[in-house]
Amino acid sequence: MRISFDLDDTLICYHNGARHDPNRVWWLLRGWLHEPQRSGAGALLRELGRDHELWVYTTSYRDPRTVWWWLRCYGVRLGYVVNQYRHERTFGRRGPSKCPAQFGIHLHIDDSWGVWEENRWDRNVCVVSPHDPDWADRVRAAVACVARKEPPPVPPEVPEEYRARGWV
């Protein structure tokens, strides 16, 4: 299965009180790779990487090589990085902010309900809050669902307006 992860507020958290994995960036690369990895991300990605192809899908303009090497330091081999440049090359500047299905992605992990909404008919987005300490288990549960050809579970905090519109 191909699984993609958002970066900001999903794998990289800067908010007050954010917890991080110990820095495993090789010291020669520390001047270049300095972003803090969210607590639990390294273990989760290494575990999922054994059976699945892992991508990053970000609306940031980060250099894909930087992202690839950053995760490589944590023992993770990424398949591909879709950044905003690559997204725009495929979809232009209009349209959805992210479109995982068009890249053959089976499950995308993101903190954004907007991304969930854009792809609601594909049912391939799992939303995890940057404040959720159990986020990694939520991702594991979503992966298990998609592996069974079921949509990922909708979190209990789904916005009320989405329920009202019958999207859930």
Ligand SMILES: [Mg+2]
């Ligand atoms: Mg984000």
